[in-house]
Amino acid sequence: MTHSTPPPPTPSPLLSEFSNDPEMAELIESFTSELPERVQAILAAVGEGRVSDLKRLSHQLKGAAGGYGFPTLGEAAGRVEDGLRATADPTTALKAIAEDVRALVDLCTRASAGKS
Amino acid sequence: MDPTTTQLEDARPTVLVIDDSADVHRLLKARLKQEEVELVSVTDPREGLSIAASQTPALVLLDLDMPGMDGFEVLRQLKDTPGTHHIPVIVVSGMTSMQDKVTAFELGAVDFVCKPFEFTELRVRLRSALRVHRLLQMLSTRAQLDGLTGLWNRAYFDQRLSEEVSRCARSGRPMAVAIADCDHFKSINDTFGHPAGDAVLQGLAKILRRECRNSDSVCRYGGEEFVILMPDTKPADAAAVCERIREAIEAAVWPRHPERKVTASFGVAGTSQATPNNPTAFVDAADKNLYVSKKAGRNRVTMTELSPSLTGTAAAA
Known part of the structure; x- marks a missing residue:
């Protein structure tokens, strides 16, 4: 008796608003290729409770992502930053933004330059 | 400049x-x-x-x-x-x-x-x-330009002079100031009319600008008087520049009155060494020398080398 396991769902890629702009192609490519590194840095900061590093990382991503044509990613980063600024106690702050971090990481993994 | x-x-x-x-x-x-x-x-x-x-x-x-x-x-x-x-x-x-x-x-x-x-x-x-x-x-x-001649105006000169004099006081580098005044300008105005007088001022400005170096600031000081700020220039060299300008003015032919030559008198003051930070001393000494040139018969250059105590004696160049 065999039963087949369904393949894991492939997340739908998130494309840059400027994916048709030749002047931006190279920049988007380098931004998306560096995203895994940023995700690692964000997760490490969360894991080690480094709130100020997390604030800086999300702040930079908030400012940059929109420029590369990923406004939803920038907004997600903004929610993480705002959440951290709203609470003074680091432990409470990290707990409060856990869901926002998950959403941000999800968007980062889906962001694609459009060509593989 | x-x-x-x-x-x-x-x-x-x-x-x-x-x-x-x-x-x-x-x-x-x-x-x-x-x-x-x-x-x-x-x-x-x-x-x-x-x-x-x-x-x-x-x-x-x-x-x-x-x-x-x-x-x-x-x-x-x-x-x-x-x-x-x-x-x-x-x-x-x-x-x-x-x-x-x-x-x-x-x-x-x-x-x-x-x-x-x-x-x-x-x-x-x-x-x-x-x-x-x-x-x-x-x-x-x-706001720093003279409307008639396009040269720098007196406000610009005053500002540049104080900058230059304080630089010279610090560094001990030479500098000179020359004042030029058109001879018998009133008579040119009276004889040929004000447009001719204006043309003379514009012509003088052109000659001054042509004969001076890029580092010099040529300014209209007022009326028929011009002043030249010469950084990094020893008084004797400044007097030589003025002599060249004087000759060029004397040689110029004026379309509105070819029969009438125009000349100018010059007073030069400067220093070859560190001098106290006193801008008015340079202008006063140059002005005194201009007066000496006028007294001695006009169309000439008189120069003074200021000593570190800012006193100097006039000498016809």
């Missing part, structure tokens, strides 16, 4: 970007490629301040939230420093509260653009700030 060359801005003005995010620099470089600007990118605010002072860019794009030194402090220091206070600053920031905007403008920013920015918007705001800056510069240059 020829006023016409300093009046015009560079064709490609420098824009200094101070932002700690490498992404912003990359994006701006791509998005402002079509603009006629030279981008200088700096991630360290302190380095930004020193580049602003050494390169005096036409515009600064300044981020607020930077580690080490916040953008408001950078703005404050730019506006407190004489060499950079006139540079327009556009604040570009993700801190978008009303209070941040108000603070930025109160500290002297000309504009505020929120991050993440729309590049089309940033482009037009950048152009607008550069245009206003260029017009302001033109205006301040115009």
Whole structure:
């Protein structure tokens, strides 16, 4: 008796608003290729409770992502930053933004330059 | 220094970007490629301040939230420093509260653009700030120019003289001041009319500008009197320049009155060594020598070498 396991769902890629702009192609490519590194840095900061590093990382991503044509990613980063600024106690702050971090990481993994 | 060359801005003005995010620099470089600007990118605010002072860019794009030194402090220091206070600053920031905007403008920013920015918007705001800056510069240059002759005016001369005299007091380098006055100018006006008098003043200005060097500042001092500021020039060399100018004026032929020559008298004062910081001493001594030239029959140059105690005796050159 065999039963087949369904393949894991492939997340739908998130494309840059400027994916048709030749002047931006190279920049988007380098931004998306560096995203895994940023995700690692964000997760490490969360894991080690480094709130100020997390604030800086999300702040930079908030400012940059929109420029590369990923406004939803920038907004997600903004929610993480705002959440951290709203609470003074680091432990409470990290707990409060856990869901926002998950959403941000999800968007980062889906962001694609459009060509593989 | 020829006023016409300093009046015009560079064709490609420098824009200094101070932002700690490498992404912003990359994006701006791509998005402002079509603009006629030279981008200088700096991630360290302190380095930004020193580049602003050494390169005096036409515009600064300044981020607020930077580690080490916040953008408001950078703005404050730019506006407190004489060499950079006139540079327009556009604040570009993700801190978008009303209070941040108000603070930025109160500290002297000309504009505020929120991050993440729309590049089309940033482009037009950048152009607008550069245009206003260029017009302001033109205006301040115009206020220092003489309308009739296009030479620098007395206000400009007074400012340059005090700068030069204090530099000379510090460094001990030579400098000289020459005053030239058109001989019998009233009689030219009375005989040939005021338009002819104006033409003489314009002609004299042209000869002065042609015979002087680029480093000299040629100014109309008032009426038919001109003054030349000569940095790094020993009094004897200044007198030689004036003698050359005197000959050129005497040789000139005037279309409105070919039969009537025009001449000018000169008074020169200068120093070859460190002198007390006293701008009026130079002008007074040059003026005294002009009087000596007039008394001795006009159309001549009289020069004085000022001693470190600022006394000197006139000698006909």
